[in-house]
Amino acid sequence: MNTQEVIAQFNQYVIGNYGRLPRVITRGEGNYLYDLDGNKILDFFPGWAVSGIGHCHPKVVEAIRKQAGELLHIDNTFYTLQQGKLAQLLSERAFGGKCFFCNSGAEANEAAMKLARRHTPKEKYKYITAQHSFHGRTFGAVTATGQPKYHEGFMPLMAGFEYVPFNDIDALTKVFTDEVCGVLIEPIQGEGGVNEATPEYMQTIRDLCDEHGAMMILDEVQTGMGRTGRWFGYQHYDIVPDIITMAKTLGGGVAIGAMMARPEIAATLTPGTHASTFGGNPLACAAGIATIEAIEQEKLIDNANRMGQYAVEKLTQLKQKFSVIHGLRGKGLMIGIELTSPGADIVSKCLEKGLRINCTQGNILRFMPSMTITKEQIDQAIGILRDVLESEA
Numbered sequence: 226m227n228t229q230e231v232i233a234q235f236n237q238y239v240i241g242n243y244g245r246l247p248r249v250i251t252r253g254e255g256n257y258l259y260d261l262d263g264n265k266i267l268d269f270f271p272g273w274a275v276s277g278i279g280h281c282h283p284k285v286v287e288a289i290r291k292q293a294g295e296l297l298h299i300d301n302t303f304y305t306l307q308q309g310k311l312a313q314l315l316s317e318r319a320f321g322g323k324c325f326f327c328n329s330g331a332e333a334n335e336a337a338m339k340l341a342r343r344h345t346p347k348e349k350y351k352y353i354t355a356q357h358s359f360h361g362r363t364f365g366a367v368t369a370t371g372q373p374k375y376h377e378g379f380m381p382l383m384a385g386f387e388y389v390p391f392n393d394i395d396a397l398t399k400v401f402t403d404e405v406c407g408v409l410i411e412p413i414q415g416e417g418g419v420n421e422a423t424p425e426y427m428q429t430i431r432d433l434c435d436e437h438g439a440m441m442i443l444d445e446v447q448t449g450m451g452r453t454g455r456w457f458g459y460q461h462y463d464i465v466p467d468i469i470t471m472a473k474t475l476g477g478g479v480a481i482g483a484m485m486a487r488p489e490i491a492a493t494l495t496p497g498t499h500a501s502t503f504g505g506n507p508l509a510c511a512a513g514i515a516t517i518e519a520i521e522q523e524k525l526i527d528n529a530n531r532m533g534q535y536a537v538e539k540l541t542q543l544k545q546k547f548s549v550i551h552g553l554r555g556k557g558l559m560i561g562i563e564l565t566s567p568g569a570d571i572v573s574k575c576l577e578k579g580l581r582i583n584c585t586q587g588n589i590l591r592f593m594p595s596m597t598i599t600k601e602q603i604d605q606a607i608g609i610l611r612d613v614l615e616s617e618a
């Protein structure tokens with residue numbers, strides 16, 4: 226089949242709920258993608274941040290191959306070596322919490338919201354989330370998402386949500402009542418445009434949650450697993466959350482999600498209170514273990530810090546040259562480039578020249594390469610972006 230035939234097949238048989246780029250991807254290796262027409266693409270937004278240690282990392286591939294020959298799936302009626310080990314590895318890298326495993330970011334957030342409800346007194350049913358947040362597409366997660374465009378056509382949503390402007394301490398304080406069971410927030414908003422929470426904001430959330438007996442839940446689905454230059458985004462701040470959720474890079478490319486809660490809070494989820502059939506299956510957990518081992522053995526968090534800094538230096542030089550670049554923000558390898566005009570055209574022109582980047586909120590380009598990215602690859606990406614900006618000017 227050729228590219229046009231595959232697209233025709235999609236048009237006939239696959240629901241059209243995504244705006245897709247007209248490429249058929251057949252292979253991924255490290256920071257490169259290959260399409261059906263033989264094009265090689267430098268990937269600076271690998272798998273929407275899922276392939277955070279590059280495509281088909283050899284250690285992950287090997288772990289999956291080995292696990293596939295031993296046990297693919299077993300239900301949570303039993304114990305497995307892989308689920309316990311992955312939970313321990315995560316606990317040791319966060320705040321000593323306990324894990325519940327599921328299959329996606331949205332599911333991890335659902336688990337967190339259910340836990341906050343169940344763990345707090347009955348009259349506490351409200352959640353506070355931020356405007357421009359993104360928490361997933363299931364009904365609860367999309368309700369938590371503070372962007373009206375994702376709510377259109379789905380009313381009425383789940384009850385009890387208050388959306389506050391991000392980083393606005395007064396607005397947060399005003400809506401915080403004793404009816405609130407949880408605050409759900411991203412340490413750095415991803416899809417919302419790479420917006421970093423200020424230290425004062427994080428501290429206020431912590432204080433207000435303590436004062437009102439609510440859960441501080443951090444959505445680390447995108448910021449987790451080293452991308453920001455620490456294992457988790459919250460580790461840039463002087464607070465410890467009650468619950469974090471993760472997914473994306475956690476499985477190195479395999480679908481897995483997790484919620485981690487402080488042990489005394491986690492204890493609320495007794496047998497029968499929550500579950501996931503596929504959650505924590507040995508295949509996904511083996512991939513997760515291999516991902517953590519690869520990150521550590523190859524010092525990828527270090528690399529995320531160094532390469533993030535290098536990319537920002539290079540982008541700062543571009544900013545001086547092109548007035549369309551209004552500002553740069555983010556941490557580690559989670560970089561947002563704010564433009565003074567829409568970025569969709571730049572994204573397609575970059576792809577034509579062999580670079581894949583992303584644009585969110587209309588005018589924020591996202592530069593989020595894998596943590597295995599090299600200086601040479603950043604130079605290559607910057608070169609392509611410069612060419613495209615020059616052709617636009």
Ligand SMILES: *Cc1c(COP(=O)(O)O)cnc(C)c1O
Pocket residue numbers: 328329330331332359360361362411415416444445446447448472473
């Ligand atoms: C991607 C994302 C989600 C949703 O994850 P899915 O796996 O698509 O359900 C939730 N929160 C954040 C911050 C994300 O970036």
